[in-house]
Amino acid sequence: MKILNVDQIRALDESTIKHEPIAPLNLMERASLGFVNWYVDHFPATTSTKIFCGLGNNGGDGLAIARLLMEREYPVEVYVVRYAPRESDDFMHNHRRLKLITEDIKYVEFSRDLPTLRHNEVVIDAILGSGLSRPAEGIVKATIETINRAPATVISVDIASGLYVDQANQPDDVIIEPDHTVSFQLPKLAFVLPKNGKYVGNWHLVDIQLHKRYIDLAPTPYYFTQPREARLLLHKRERYSNKGTFGHALLLAGSFGKMGAAVLSARACLRSGVGLLTVHVPQCGYPILQSSVPEAMCQPDGHQTVLTGTSRISSTPPSEYSTVGIGPGIGKAPETLTMLRELLPTIKKPMVIDADALNLLSENRELYAQIPKHSILTPHPKEFERLTKPWKDDYEKLDLLRDFAKTHKLVVVLKGAYSAVATPDGEVHFNATGNPGLSTGGTGDVLTGVLTALLAQGYDPVEAAVLGVYAHGLAGDVVASQRGPIGMTASDVVDALRWE
Ligand SMILES: NC(=O)C1=CN([C@@H]2O[C@H](COP(=O)(O)OP(=O)(O)OC[C@H]3O[C@@H](n4cnc5c(N)ncnc54)[C@H](OP(=O)(O)O)[C@@H]3O)[C@@H](O)[C@H]2O)[C@@H](O)CC1
Numbered sequence: 001m002k003i004l005n006v007d008q009i010r011a012l013d014e015s016t017i018k019h020e021p022i023a024p025l026n027l028m029e030r031a032s033l034g035f036v037n038w039y040v041d042h043f044p045a046t047t048s049t050k051i052f053c054g055l056g057n058n059g060g061d062g063l064a065i066a067r068l069l070m071e072r073e074y075p076v077e078v079y080v081v082r083y084a085p086r087e088s089d090d091f092m093h094n095h096r097r098l099k100l101i102t103e104d105i106k107y108v109e110f111s112r113d114l115p116t117l118r119h120n121e122v123v124i125d126a127i128l129g130s131g132l133s134r135p136a137e138g139i140v141k142a143t144i145e146t147i148n149r150a151p152a153t154v155i156s157v158d159i160a161s162g163l164y165v166d167q168a169n170q171p172d173d174v175i176i177e178p179d180h181t182v183s184f185q186l187p188k189l190a191f192v193l194p195k196n197g198k199y200v201g202n203w204h205l206v207d208i209q210l211h212k213r214y215i216d217l218a219p220t221p222y223y224f225t226q227p228r229e230a231r232l233l234l235h236k237r238e239r240y241s242n243k244g245t246f247g248h249a250l251l252l253a254g255s256f257g258k259m260g261a262a263v264l265s266a267r268a269c270l271r272s273g274v275g276l277l278t279v280h281v282p283q284c285g286y287p288i289l290q291s292s293v294p295e296a297m298c299q300p301d302g303h304q305t306v307l308t309g310t311s312r313i314s315s316t317p318p319s320e321y322s323t324v325g326i327g328p329g330i331g332k333a334p335e336t337l338t339m340l341r342e343l344l345p346t347i348k349k350p351m352v353i354d355a356d357a358l359n360l361l362s363e364n365r366e367l368y369a370q371i372p373k374h375s376i377l378t379p380h381p382k383e384f385e386r387l388t389k390p391w392k393d394d395y396e397k398l399d400l401l402r403d404f405a406k407t408h409k410l411v412v413v414l415k416g417a418y419s420a421v422a423t424p425d426g427e428v429h430f431n432a433t434g435n436p437g438l439s440t441g442g443t444g445d446v447l448t449g450v451l452t453a454l455l456a457q458g459y460d461p462v463e464a465a466v467l468g469v470y471a472h473g474l475a476g477d478v479v480a481s482q483r484g485p486i487g488m489t490a491s492d493v494v495d496a497l498r499w500e
Pocket residue numbers: 009010012013027028031054055056057058059061083084088127128129130131132133134135136137140157158159184210
C-alpha cells in the first residue's frame with residue numbers, strides 16, 4: 001500500500017472528484033460516513049461526544065460527523081473553533097445543514113468558551129487536518145491544550161490537529177495527543193515515525209474509494225506492507241523437493257557469554273525453512289549449540305571464546321554456501337574484525353549482517369565497499385547511527401536511510417516499531433506487524449536467523465526482508481495475543497514463527 005505526500009493527497013482528492021465523478025461535498029459525506037461507521041462500531045449510542053471543528057475541510061468533516069451521529073441519536077455537542085474570518089466552502093455547506101437539525105452549535109473564540117471535558121466522554125478532534133500550514137497558535141493552541149489535559153478519550157479525524165502529514169514538527173509545537181486516529185484510505189508518513197507515537201495513538205484506515213488509478217500511478221518511495229502483500233511473497237514448496245532445494249546457510253554467531261544469540265538465530269533459521277544449516281561458533285559454544293540445536297551442523301572455530309574464521313575441522317569455504325549470516329553475539333574482538341575483513345571480499349552473493357558485525361563495519365568504514373551488493377543489514381537505530389551519523393528528526397533519519405541503502409546498493413532493515421526496509425532503489429517499506437513485547441533481548445537475533453533462511457532459499461533480498469520482517473513481527477503478535485506482550489521472550493518468538 002502506498003504512502004502519499006500531502007500534495008499527492010490533495011491531488012488524489014481532486015482526481016477522485018473529477019474522475020468518478022463525485023461532488024466535493026459528497027466525498028466529504030463519504031469520508032464522514034466512513035468515520036461514523038468506525039465510531040459506531042467502537043462506541044455505543046449513549047456515548048457523550050464533543051466534536052471540535054476547525055474552519056477548513058477537516059472541520060467540515062467534523063460537522064458532517066456531528067449530523068450523522070445526531071441522526072443516530074448520539075448525545076453530541078459541537079464546538080466550532082473560530083480562529084479565522086474565513087471558512088471553506090464545504091465547511092459552510094455542512095454548517096448550514098447542521099443548523100437545520102440543531103440550534104445548539106457553540107463557538108469558541110476565547111479560552112473561556114471552552115467546555116469542561118470529563119473522563120467518560122469522547123472528544124472528536126476535527127480542528128485541523130492535512131491542510132496544516134503553520135504551528136497552532138491563539139485559540140487553536142488553547143483548545144488543543146485543553147483537550148490534551150482532559151481525561152476524555154480523544155479521536156482525531158484524519159490526523160491529529162497540529163501534526164504535519166510529511167514534515168517534521170518543531171519540539172514546542174502544540175499537537176493533539178489522541179487515543180485513536182481514524183484516517184482516510186491511505187496511511188500518512190507521520191503515522192509510522194517513532195517520535196510521533198503520542199500524536200497518532202492507534203490508527204485506523206477507512207476506505208473512501210479514492211481514485212484507484214491515481215494511486216496506482218502516483219510516484220512515491222514509501223510503502224506500508226499489508227498482510228496480503230506480504231503473504232504473496234511466500235514461495236510455495238514443491239511436492240518433489242528435498243533439503244537441497246532450500247539451500248545451505250552458514251551462520252557465524254556467538255562468543256563467550258553470548259552463545260544464546262547464536263542459538264536463537266540458528267533456531268529461527270531452521271524454523272524459517274532453510275534446507276541445511278551450519279553454525280560456526282567459538283569452541284566454547286560447540287557443546288552448547290550441539291545440544292540445544294541438534295538440527296544444525298556445528299563448526300568450532302580455532303579460537304576458544306571468539307570468532308576468527310579458522311577451524312581445525314576441514315570446512316567448506318563460506319562462499320560456497322547458499323548464503324551467510326553474520327553478527328549475533330559475535331563481539332568486536334580484533335580477531336573477529338580480521339575475520340570479517342577477510343570474509344567480505346570472498347562472498348559474491350547477498351548475505352545478512354547484524355549486530356556487532358555492523359558495529360565493526362561502522363568502525364571500519366572502508367569495508368562498506370566490500371559488502372556484497374543487495375546484502376541485508378539489520379541495524380537498530382543506535383547501530384544505524386553508528387553506520388551513518390546522528391539525525392535531527394525522523395525525516396532526516398529516513399533520508400539518511402534511503403541514501404545509505406542507495407549509495408551502497410544494500411537492503412537496510414531499520415528495526416523498531418514499524419521497521420523500515422530500505423531498498424537499493426531508494427524505496428522504503430514500513431512493516432505493520434510487531435508490538436512492544438518484542439523490545440526484549442534476542443528478538444533481533446531471531447530476525448537474523450529468519451532472513452538468513454529466506455536468502456538461503458533463494459528469495460530476492462528485498463522480498464526476503466519485507467517478508468521476514470513481517471513474519472517476525474507477526475510471530476511477536478501471536479505470542480502477545482496468547483500470553484500478553486510483557487513476558488514475551490525471543491524463544492517464544494521463534495516458536496511462534498509460521499509460514500502460510
Ligand atoms: N484528501 C482526502 O482524502 C479527503 C480529505 N478530507 C478532509 O479534508 C481535510 C483537509 O482539508 P483542508 O485542506 O481544508 O485542510 P484543514 O487542515 O482542514 O484546514 C486548512 C485551513 O486551515 C488553515 N490553517 C492551517 N494551519 C493552521 C493553523 N496552524 N492555525 C490556523 N489555521 C490554520 C489553512 O490556512 P492557509 O494555510 O490556507 O493559510 C486553511 O485555511 C483532510 O484532513 C480531511 O479531513 C475529506 O473531507 C475528503 C477526503
